[in-house]
Amino acid sequence: MKIINPIKRGYLALEEWFNISFGPDWNPLYHLGTLTFFFFWVVLVSGIYLFIFFDTSLSGAYKSVDYLTHEQWYLGGVMRSLHRYASDAAVVTIILHMFREFALDRYRGFRWFSWMTGVPTLWFVITLGITGYWLVWDELGLYVAVLSSQLMDALPIVAGSMANNFIEGQLTDRFFTLMGFLHLLGQPVLLIFALWIHVKRLSHVEISAPRGLAVGSFISLLLLSFLWPATSHAPASLSKVPAILNLDWFYLNIYPLLDSLTAGQTWVLTIGITMLLMIMPWLPPKKTGAAAEVHLEECNGCGQCAVDCPFDAISVQARTDGARWEYEVTVADKLCAACGICVGSCHSSNPFRSSNKVLDTGIDMPQFPIDEVRSKTKRALSELHGDTRIIVFGCEHAFDVEQLKTPSVAVLNFLCTGMIPPTLVEYALKHGADGVFISGCRNGDCYFRYGNIWMDKRFNEGRKPMLRERVDRSRIAVFRAAVTDGRLIRRELAGFTQQITALNQGKTASAAQDIKHA
Amino acid sequence: MLSAKRLVLQGINYALFMGLVWYFSFSPPYVRLAADEAMISLALSHAGKPVQECRRKSQEELNKLPPNMRVLEECPRERSPVRIEVLVDDQAVIDERINPPGLYKDQGVDVYHSVKVPVGDHRLEVRMNDNIRVAGPTHHYHQSISLSAADLLVIQFNHAHNQFLVK
Numbered sequence: 001m002k003i004i005n006p007i008k009r010g011y012l013a014l015e016e017w018f019n020i021s022f023g024p025d026w027n028p029l030y031h032l033g034t035l036t037f038f039f040f041w042v043v044l045v046s047g048i049y050l051f052i053f054f055d056t057s058l059s060g061a062y063k064s065v066d067y068l069t070h071e072q073w074y075l076g077g078v079m080r081s082l083h084r085y086a087s088d089a090a091v092v093t094i095i096l097h098m099f100r101e102f103a104l105d106r107y108r109g110f111r112w113f114s115w116m117t118g119v120p121t122l123w124f125v126i127t128l129g130i131t132g133y134w135l136v137w138d139e140l141g142l143y144v145a146v147l148s149s150q151l152m153d154a155l156p157i158v159a160g161s162m163a164n165n166f167i168e169g170q171l172t173d174r175f176f177t178l179m180g181f182l183h184l185l186g187q188p189v190l191l192i193f194a195l196w197i198h199v200k201r202l203s204h205v206e207i208s209a210p211r212g213l214a215v216g217s218f219i220s221l222l223l224l225s226f227l228w229p230a231t232s233h234a235p236a237s238l239s240k241v242p243a244i245l246n247l248d249w250f251y252l253n254i255y256p257l258l259d260s261l262t263a264g265q266t267w268v269l270t271i272g273i274t275m276l277l278m279i280m281p282w283l284p285p286k287k288t289g290a291a292a293e294v295h296l297e298e299c300n301g302c303g304q305c306a307v308d309c310p311f312d313a314i315s316v317q318a319r320t321d322g323a324r325w326e327y328e329v330t331v332a333d334k335l336c337a338a339c340g341i342c343v344g345s346c347h348s349s350n351p352f353r354s355s356n357k358v359l360d361t362g363i364d365m366p367q368f369p370i371d372e373v374r375s376k377t378k379r380a381l382s383e384l385h386g387d388t389r390i391i392v393f394g395c396e397h398a399f400d401v402e403q404l405k406t407p408s409v410a411v412l413n414f415l416c417t418g419m420i421p422p423t424l425v426e427y428a429l430k431h432g433a434d435g436v437f438i439s440g441c442r443n444g445d446c447y448f449r450y451g452n453i454w455m456d457k458r459f460n461e462g463r464k465p466m467l468r469e470r471v472d473r474s475r476i477a478v479f480r481a482a483v484t485d486g487r488l489i490r491r492e493l494a495g496f497t498q499q500i501t502a503l504n505q506g507k508t509a510s511a512a513q514d515i516k517h518a
Numbered sequence: 519m520l521s522a523k524r525l526v527l528q529g530i531n532y533a534l535f536m537g538l539v540w541y542f543s544f545s546p547p548y549v550r551l552a553a554d555e556a557m558i559s560l561a562l563s564h565a566g567k568p569v570q571e572c573r574r575k576s577q578e579e580l581n582k583l584p585p586n587m588r589v590l591e592e593c594p595r596e597r598s599p600v601r602i603e604v605l606v607d608d609q610a611v612i613d614e615r616i617n618p619p620g621l622y623k624d625q626g627v628d629v630y631h632s633v634k635v636p637v638g639d640h641r642l643e644v645r646m647n648d649n650i651r652v653a654g655p656t657h658h659y660h661q662s663i664s665l666s667a668a669d670l671l672v673i674q675f676n677h678a679h680n681q682f683l684v685k
Contacts, residue, residue, distance in 0.1 A: 018531070020527065021524060021527035021528050021530075021531050022524070022527075022528060022531070023524070028531075084543065085536070085539055085540070085543065088539045088542070088543045089535070089536075089539050092535070092538065092539060143550070149630075150630060153628065153630060160563070160628055161561075161563060161628030161629070161630050163561065163630035164561050164562070164563060164628060164630055167561050167672055167674060216528060216532055217532070219532075220532040220533075220535065220536045221536070223536070224536045224539070224540055228540055230543075238670070239669075239670055239685075240668050240669065240670055241550065241551055241556070241557045241668050241669070241670045242550060242551075242668070243549065243550055243551040243552070243553070243555075243667070243668045244547050244548070244549055244550070245547065245548045245550055246544040246545065246547050246548075247544075247547075247548045248542070248543050248544070249542040249543075249545075250539075250542055250543065256548055259550075
């Protein structure tokens, strides 16, 4: 039995709680990226509204924000609060997103790129928030401006002193023009670019949160905005020091450090933590399995594997072997996550083919070729005893189905359940299995992103290669379970076994009836 | 399916999430200055004096140069480091020696430094040496000050009058 680390166990318990509350389709932990995007859209729309009324001058900035907050509280004030709370919520979802990937060990190996590019993206978000606080030009804005300038002054690349600008009489309206440009255009564009890089190695990228989750989040934000509207501190004064500040700890947590550390030390600490986070995928490194291999003699270039690949590792190109097909596929080894989903996509991965010789397919996994899948299935089925014989297909990243093995239950683990060709289920049913029970990562949480989804669509929604209609669905069960869901999966398997036993008894009774009639 | 149970559970989750967002959006308050503290900031840009006097070239040296390059004086580019001390009631609260930046150490220095001081009456003294060839301060300032809670006293340097400006 695998030992589950306590962080993963804790995370999975939280995930289960959200599954109970929201169901897998709306579980916020499965949609942290799209939720962050959703909050970003709220920030963008509310920000555009605020900018219409914002006065980009030294004397007018505070007044214009104050007008929105108090005079136009019913719209401008709500927009300001939405702008602030959605920004804060985005930081929470980003931190949770990072925690999730860490807890589930989804940041190493082939995922290094997404993790490494995600860390600076967080900083882009933080700096965007920081410049937003400058613009209000209250006591907090001045505090942030002066301390940010002190941090900038500590960098050897910055000539002169930025902090000296915040002395009475030095500051001009041009400051707000610069900050306005940075906050409203420069930084958001940079952030979008960073996000584009962050998801560069993924395909089928979702940026829209499920409607129910978006509606729920928006209503909550709106309620919060009405109940506790965001307000300003006193106007910035260059002759007074604000003694007590209500910091937004999501964005401004670095500044109190400057009370006990110098600006240089703060940089060293910040850069150190950032670098540590960025190199985490190699502490220690995780080996990705061998990349998928294309066998051109079996590939007709249909491109389904390229469509299904969750990591954009497969592309379609013109035929190079002179065969009659127009296209072929090719695998970029460095991008391949070794999930085997492409094997499940390939029409040639059909165990009914070449029954007396080695089964070759258009695209295969060297560590678990389709021929081995077929022979292992065949062997497992031949070893089954009892009246109700079940074969369980599992996934290496979900509940360890080896624990379900009994004389009447055979098991076979795949790299991902998305690797299971639908024809293999039919093959198992025709070669001795009374029922096929498929496990895999929890719904909505496939380790390889789309394995579960593609499998469901191939079985039920006609996605190619589809499970043929004549296959008896009552003899197939799918129950996704995480490593901690042993009790649930055992209960489900027991229920499925009973169902198959009843089907078998019905079949026997009906056969006996037929004989009697004959 | 959105059952009543799920609706309630979702409401609880949204409330917890927004509660977290709301709380850390403002709290806990950060006390930057205690009720009996004020702040003194030293904020100045100043260029130290050249490390050496300009030297007048001899006629012989000038003759060796092309006519268009016969500048009478040769001045070193490197400037002196600037040392600044701020003393409150004879206790040094800021003591910095800043080397001039630049490849040839020929740039002016910029200083921004803030310290917390207790409120009340104090004797403020500022000393600066910007000339390596002079021992002791080249600029000196002292004054009695009275600081109230959360006051910000800024020490600058007025180049037009070549003296400190405290306000």
